[in-house]
Amino acid sequence: MEQPTKFRAVKAIALISGGLDSLLATKVILDQGIDVEGVNFFTGFCVEGHTQAIRKRQREKIKRNNALWVADQLGIKLHIVDVVQEYKEIVLNPKHGYGKNLNPCLDCKIFMVERALNMVGFDGCKFDFVISGEVIGQRPKSQRRETMAIISRESGAHDRLLRPLCAKNLPATLPEREGWVNRETLHDFSGRSRKPQMTLATEYGFTDYAQPAGGCCFLTDQNYSSKLSDLWNTRGQRDYELDDIVLLKVGRHLRPNHRFKLILAREEGENNFLKGYRQQYIQIDIASHTGPLALIDGDPNENDLRVASRIVARYSQGRNESNVCARVRFPDGEEKNLSIQPYSAHEIPEHWHIGV
Amino acid sequence: MNSTTITLDTTGLLCPLPLIRAQDLAKELAPGSSFLLLASDPGVYYDIPAWCRMHGHEMFQVEESSQENVIQMWIKTAETTSRSSE
Numbered sequence: 001m002e003q004p005t006k007f008r009a010v011k012a013i014a015l016i017s018g019g020l021d022s023l024l025a026t027k028v029i030l031d032q033g034i035d036v037e038g039v040n041f042f043t044g045f046c047v048e049g050h051t052q053a054i055r056k057r058q059r060e061k062i063k064r065n066n067a068l069w070v071a072d073q074l075g076i077k078l079h080i081v082d083v084v085q086e087y088k089e090i091v092l093n094p095k096h097g098y099g100k101n102l103n104p105c106l107d108c109k110i111f112m113v114e115r116a117l118n119m120v121g122f123d124g125c126k127f128d129f130v131i132s133g134e135v136i137g138q139r140p141k142s143q144r145r146e147t148m149a150i151i152s153r154e155s156g157a158h159d160r161l162l163r164p165l166c167a168k169n170l171p172a173t174l175p176e177r178e179g180w181v182n183r184e185t186l187h188d189f190s191g192r193s194r195k196p197q198m199t200l201a202t203e204y205g206f207t208d209y210a211q212p213a214g215g216c217c218f219l220t221d222q223n224y225s226s227k228l229s230d231l232w233n234t235r236g237q238r239d240y241e242l243d244d245i246v247l248l249k250v251g252r253h254l255r256p257n258h259r260f261k262l263i264l265a266r267e268e269g270e271n272n273f274l275k276g277y278r279q280q281y282i283q284i285d286i287a288s289h290t291g292p293l294a295l296i297d298g299d300p301n302e303n304d305l306r307v308a309s310r311i312v313a314r315y316s317q318g319r320n321e322s323n324v325c326a327r328v329r330f331p332d333g334e335e336k337n338l339s340i341q342p343y344s345a346h347e348i349p350e351h352w353h354i355g356v
Numbered sequence: 357m358n359s360t361t362i363t364l365d366t367t368g369l370l371c372p373l374p375l376i377r378a379q380d381l382a383k384e385l386a387p388g389s390s391f392l393l394l395a396s397d398p399g400v401y402y403d404i405p406a407w408c409r410m411h412g413h414e415m416f417q418v419e420e421s422s423q424e425n426v427i428q429m430w431i432k433t434a435e436t437t438s439r440s441s442e
């Protein structure tokens with residue numbers, strides 16, 4: 001790799017998740033006078049954005065992209081990169097396995113560091129090193145001393161990966177040895193406590209940062225992982241499209257049998273969102289009463305449509321009626337009405353609910 | 357109303373995809389070009405101005421059509437190139 005010269009300043013790329021750690025890690029390096037750009041990878045599983053946009057449409061709070069907010073606070077430029085397709089390989093076949101749920105954190109970190117290192121900056125130049133907000137011991141599987149060495153090695157970054165928040169607990173990296181950054185100004189945070197980060201945030205005057213202890217993606221969520229497993233099991237193959245993984249974030253999911261599952265909106269924002277899928281999925285709502293919209297994922301037979309309609313009716317205002325009219329719309333525009341009796345609460349078995 | 361010729365329709369996409377598509381289009385366009393972004397996710401109200409500020413682009417007009425909640429944003433890309441290459 002080309003070394004910085006007196007004609008070219010040292011440049012770093014920071015992995016910006018949108019959380020506190022990446023904000024602080026980047027700030028520490030910026031304060032050393034290094035030219036930093038940020039990168040945020042959109043995998044499709046990110047916590048922010050989607051669900052916020054779907055469920056909180058009517059609320060006043062500003063819906064911001066946290067990575068963009070962090071970059072804006074730091075005054076750096078941000079690359080937001082769509083890696084949905086290439087990230088599939090990481091989720092489907094993680095070399096280092098999964099964490100507690102379907103989160104392939106170690107492979108994910110390796111992927112992101114490698115990807116970041118190989119990017120080119122807005123000025124057309126490559127980066128000299130990568131900044132990561134990892135802290136030793138913060139996460140039980142992916143942020144241990146041993147795994148940090150694995151990430152550095154397998155990403156190909158080796159000593160060009162700098163973790164400013166715990167650098168003093170690790171061997172000196174190239175930027176430290178070369179004197180591009182002063183090791184003395186870096187930190188020695190370790191363990192699960194968030195206190196050192198919060199103290200540093202206060203020192204810097206950052207107050208409005210996102211989810212100090214939160215995970216970066218839905219794959220760490222048990223309910224979400226159950227729904228993803230169900231998707232793979234019933235389709236008979238481990239694969240997904242972006243729409244699949246977005247829909248796993250929305251609504252109640254019920255699977256009465258292997259042929260189909262029902263995605264049932266829980267509120268108006270979700271109702272509106274599911275309407276957008278009318279050309280891809282069968283939709284059911286209750287024509288005679290107010291109630292949720294539901295999508296059918298799978299290949300239901302006639303009886304399945306009645307079962308699905310009875311579930312939808314259970315969640316409608318007509319739940320106590322002896323008969324209601326369900327409207328079934330097919331992707332080709334065909335429509336039919338079914339006269340059905342809503343299920344009572346005990347007629348919907350617990351095991352039909354996925355990921356609750 | 358505007359002489360914008362390029363329209364980027366991101367309606368139905370959730371954030372950050374409208375932003376990613378806008379960013380990718382801006383990379384392709386000559387500096388100082390204009391385009392119209394159509395979006396339905398209100399997240400663009402924060403994301404697009406922040407992104408414009410960051411990269412020197414200019415969002416010179418915003419409208420929300422009452423029908424279908426489509427947000428229209430007219431954007432002029434920076435006069436100097438700010439290219440990410442992936």
Ligand code: SF4
Nearest residue numbers: 103104105108216217
């Ligand atoms: S929580 Fe998700 S985004 Fe974060 S490292 Fe793990 S797999 Fe990657």
